[in-house]
Amino acid sequence: MLQSFKGDGANAPVAIQREAYSAPAFWIDTVDLCFDLDPAKTRVLNKMTLRRNPDVPAQALRLDGEELNLARVLVNGAGTSFKMDGDKLVLENLPEGTEPFALEIFTTCLPSKNTKLMGLYVSNDSFFTQCEAEGFRRITYFLDRPDVMASYTVTLRADKAKFPVLLSNGNLVEQGELEDGRHFAKWVDPHKKPCYLFALVAGQLVCREQRITSRAGHDHLLQVYVRPGDMDKTEHAMNSLMASVAWDEARFGLPLDLERFMIVATSDFNMGAMENKGLNIFNTKYVLANQATATDVDYSNIESVVGHEYFHNWTGNRITCRDWFQLSLKEGLTVFRDQEFSQDLCAEASARAVKRIEDVRVLRTAQFPEDAGPMAHPVRPDSYIEINNFYTVTIYEKGAEVVRMMQTLTGRAGFARGMKLYFARFDGQAVTCDDFAQSIADANPESPLATLLPQFKRWYSQAGTPRVAARGEYNADAQTYTLHLSQSCAATPGQSEKQPFVIPLSLGLVGAASGAALPLHGTGSAGENHLFVLTEQSQSITFDNVAEEPVPSILRGFSAPVVLDFDYSDAQLLTLLAHDTDAFNRWEAGQRLALRSATAALASGTNGPVLNAAYVEAMRAVLRHPTLDAAFKELVLTLPSETYIAEQITLVEPQRIHTVRESMRLQLASELHADWEQTFADHQDNGAYSPDPLSSGRRALAGMALNFLCLAAVASGDALWPGKTLQRFKDAGNMTDRFNALQALVGSGHELAAPALARFHSLFKDEALVLDKWFALQAGAPDRGGNVLPAVRQLLAHPDFNLRNPNRARSVIFSYCSGNPGGFHRADAAGYVFWSERVMELDSFNPQVAARLARAMDRWKRLAEPYRSAACEALKRVAAKPDLSNDVREVVERALA
Ligand code: ARG
Ligand code: ZN
Numbered sequence: 001m002l003q004s005f006k007g008d009g010a011n012a013p014v015a016i017q018r019e020a021y022s023a024p025a026f027w028i029d030t031v032d033l034c035f036d037l038d039p040a041k042t043r044v045l046n047k048m049t050l051r052r053n054p055d056v057p058a059q060a061l062r063l064d065g066e067e068l069n070l071a072r073v074l075v076n077g078a079g080t081s082f083k084m085d086g087d088k089l090v091l092e093n094l095p096e097g098t099e100p101f102a103l104e105i106f107t108t109c110l111p112s113k114n115t116k117l118m119g120l121y122v123s124n125d126s127f128f129t130q131c132e133a134e135g136f137r138r139i140t141y142f143l144d145r146p147d148v149m150a151s152y153t154v155t156l157r158a159d160k161a162k163f164p165v166l167l168s169n170g171n172l173v174e175q176g177e178l179e180d181g182r183h184f185a186k187w188v189d190p191h192k193k194p195c196y197l198f199a200l201v202a203g204q205l206v207c208r209e210q211r212i213t214s215r216a217g218h219d220h221l222l223q224v225y226v227r228p229g230d231m232d233k234t235e236h237a238m239n240s241l242m243a244s245v246a247w248d249e250a251r252f253g254l255p256l257d258l259e260r261f262m263i264v265a266t267s268d269f270n271m272g273a274m275e276n277k278g279l280n281i282f283n284t285k286y287v288l289a290n291q292a293t294a295t296d297v298d299y300s301n302i303e304s305v306v307g308h309e310y311f312h313n314w315t316g317n318r319i320t321c322r323d324w325f326q327l328s329l330k331e332g333l334t335v336f337r338d339q340e341f342s343q344d345l346c347a348e349a350s351a352r353a354v355k356r357i358e359d360v361r362v363l364r365t366a367q368f369p370e371d372a373g374p375m376a377h378p379v380r381p382d383s384y385i386e387i388n389n390f391y392t393v394t395i396y397e398k399g400a401e402v403v404r405m406m407q408t409l410t411g412r413a414g415f416a417r418g419m420k421l422y423f424a425r426f427d428g429q430a431v432t433c434d435d436f437a438q439s440i441a442d443a444n445p446e447s448p449l450a451t452l453l454p455q456f457k458r459w460y461s462q463a464g465t466p467r468v469a470a471r472g473e474y475n476a477d478a479q480t481y482t483l484h485l486s487q488s489c490a491a492t493p494g495q496s497e498k499q500p501f502v503i504p505l506s507l508g509l510v511g512a513a514s515g516a517a518l519p520l521h522g523t524g525s526a527g528e529n530h531l532f533v534l535t536e537q538s539q540s541i542t543f544d545n546v547a548e549e550p551v552p553s554i555l556r557g558f559s560a561p562v563v564l565d566f567d568y569s570d571a572q573l574l575t576l577l578a579h580d581t582d583a584f585n586r587w588e589a590g591q592r593l594a595l596r597s598a599t600a601a602l603a604s605g606t607n608g609p610v611l612n613a614a615y616v617e618a619m620r621a622v623l624r625h626p627t628l629d630a631a632f633k634e635l636v637l638t639l640p641s642e643t644y645i646a647e648q649i650t651l652v653e654p655q656r657i658h659t660v661r662e663s664m665r666l667q668l669a670s671e672l673h674a675d676w677e678q679t680f681a682d683h684q685d686n687g688a689y690s691p692d693p694l695s696s697g698r699r700a701l702a703g704m705a706l707n708f709l710c711l712a713a714v715a716s717g718d719a720l721w722p723g724k725t726l727q728r729f730k731d732a733g734n735m736t737d738r739f740n741a742l743q744a745l746v747g748s749g750h751e752l753a754a755p756a757l758a759r760f761h762s763l764f765k766d767e768a769l770v771l772d773k774w775f776a777l778q779a780g781a782p783d784r785g786g787n788v789l790p791a792v793r794q795l796l797a798h799p800d801f802n803l804r805n806p807n808r809a810r811s812v813i814f815s816y817c818s819g820n821p822g823g824f825h826r827a828d829a830a831g832y833v834f835w836s837e838r839v840m841e842l843d844s845f846n847p848q849v850a851a852r853l854a855r856a857m858d859r860w861k862r863l864a865e866p867y868r869s870a871a872c873e874a875l876k877r878v879a880a881k882p883d884l885s886n887d888v889r890e891v892v893e894r895a896l897a
Helices: 228-233 235-252 296-311 324-344 349-372 393-426 433-442 570-579 583-604 613-624 630-637 642-647 654-671 673-682 693-716 720-731 735-748 753-763 768-779 788-796 806-817 830-843 847-857 867-879 886-896
Strands: 026-036 042-052 061-063 069-075 083-085 088-091 101-109 119-123 126-130 149-159 165-168 171-177 182-188 200-203 206-213 219-226 260-266 279-283 467-475 480-488 503-511 530-534 538-543 550-554 563-566
Touching: 069 088, 126 260, 126 279, 149 165, 149 200, 165 182, 200 279, 206 228, 206 235, 219 228, 219 235, 228 235, 235 260, 235 296, 235 324, 235 393, 260 296, 279 296, 296 324, 296 693, 296 735, 324 349, 324 393, 324 433, 349 393, 349 583, 349 630, 349 642, 349 693, 393 433, 393 503, 467 550, 480 503, 480 530, 480 550, 503 570, 550 563, 550 570, 570 583, 570 613, 583 613, 583 630, 583 642, 583 654, 613 630, 613 654, 613 673, 630 693, 642 654, 654 673, 654 693, 673 693, 693 720, 693 735, 720 735, 720 753, 735 753, 735 768, 753 768, 768 788, 768 806, 788 806, 788 830, 806 830, 806 847, 830 847, 830 867, 830 886, 847 867, 847 886, 867 886
Parallel strands: 026 149, 219 260, 260 279, 467 563
Antiparallel strands: 026 042, 042 101, 061 088, 069 101, 083 088, 119 126, 126 200, 149 182, 165 200, 171 182, 206 219, 467 480, 480 538, 503 530, 503 550
């Protein structure tokens, strides 16, 4: 059966409600799994010990299952009656009382036919599993819910030549030979776990090993498993893993609780990586790196994803979620932890600020639109149809901001105390977001978090991005400055009224004339920074002894996930850009200036220069600044994206936005030409490659300079810089410089792009992850007269394209539909037609990936005509497909609602 609806035969999928939670009627204490691994037909013998949950009225046992062939069911060794209710296996005649009993279930499944990549599947002739959220039910019948935690013993049997490596969670206790060239391995996991953390891997793999001794003196074996040709790309992942182990012990006192910790890379994976207990399974994209094939951005992503999955070992695995509505309990907290980890690995404060700006940029370009669109949901949702659709930037990134605000309100030491209490109370349990927030508050009874906890928790229950409107009043005679602050939050689906949030606002004052950081008298805060906690709809704060007219620097470090509205003058923003001691607001001032120019040009419809002279001069000053980091300069000089600009206006004309932003880029390219030449010359690294933040910042800025130099050259007809760029592309000693040069040629539309692309392909035709970059660069290239879509269609016909490989599908289709608004939103609707074809095509074999692509249309209602009608039609075409998955149906129906 291909189609599976949740519910009792009804013809529509049923939404699951958070309020409907009830504890399981049975507990599963032990699970003994034996796999006979065969791609065409794998046999799974599942022997469990169960007992009735005495707290729940006696009832039948209803086990989850999906696409399984059931061969045998035994209770305490004897045959028993059972029935099927849809996909569920129902056992009614189980022993009464609360004594444990044995349940044995024998099933088979078809890993080689598993195109959804959920459950047990085959990739490159190896076996992998992905069980979160509900994949375990595709392996055996089970209570597939995170609050059922069991002890696992796993025996794997397979052909030894084809599958020499056999891995599962925990410790290897036995291995040996079997008949017919087969062998076996037996693994015992010493920790109880929910089934979504189960994993197995079998195949031809090699591993990099590292033995470490923890601070506490325990020995551990760390392993990174990859395909045989990839050993030379495992060093960085291993270093990142060692750094993660050390960091969690140092910062939170959380040690590695396993003798053996394994990471395995697979090239077919629906998402980034998975924290299975002791056996993390990763997308190759977040493991493999060497300087010839990976960019600085890849190195830094690997560091944070390796950290993320490792940190789940405590926040997710030791303490897990009671139900999937609590997903942010582990994901928001773990993203917060991986962000802190990456910041703590930065030696310089400036590099930490750069990391913070990058994280905020992700939040604002991806999560804010989600929070304003049809899929908006609270950090702790109230209902869902398909849980896979709720692995979102809201659950992850906004959830991390909520945890960050808790740390801001309790202080770093207070937050660490809260974490200790959380583990003291809940280690080994499946709990809720409330349990977490209560622990942090209880450990800090004097903090504003404790006194405001019920109101603070609205961050978990209310969707939507709050707006804070601020207005300043300077009284020169009294030397006072008053900030009037008010908050609001727009309605979101299902939530028309919002109650006020607890909004921590970190703020300071900068002298308008002097640029000096002003002391903050009258606030109780010593120094130049004050934390004001906005709790009412409207509040004011007055500063005394303010000797000169100030410019307020509000929301420093992006202290809360809100939009700040303040009617800054250009002069005020230029002051902040030049002088603010808070790096985030310094960057933000530049973004506000650029955004304001863009929106003014869009409103007036001008075809003249978009950027004013003061802005261009300010950018020149940043570029020439003697002490600012290259990485920071690169962020300041990066214009707000087309997507971000579109979010700031009510009637979106994507082609106009594209034109305006392109003309802003060209203006920066030509008016700063000499500075770009100087910048490029000043940022040449000749030493050995190192992906540290300072050197990668230098490479990023040099790459940006090349981009602008090529852009200017195409406009002026000059051949010098394109030629130099091609030369750099050929000579580059690392992928970052090589790819930046290629990008400069492609981004400028220069004719040398074609030979460079061809050369790049032939150099890297055997490197899947590099080919993904090659595809993505072309699908994401700036549109020139509608040239991208035909190129994308050609890429789909390329012999190296493979829709079944999620990385490759994303590299072409997502780069175009989600990452290239100028190319995608075509007046002839061809981009939307392409989107609908691909969503339906993907949905027929991998609904999870299809549903992600479906999200590309989230914001269609804000489009101007003719885009809006065409987008609506495309959505309706998808919605009308009769056998659509629940995954895609939930997304498109919410979009059309
Ligand atoms: N827990 C994994 C991670 O954060 C992601 C699992 C995603 N699963 C899914 N069904 N989308 O890191
Ligand atoms: Zn995670």
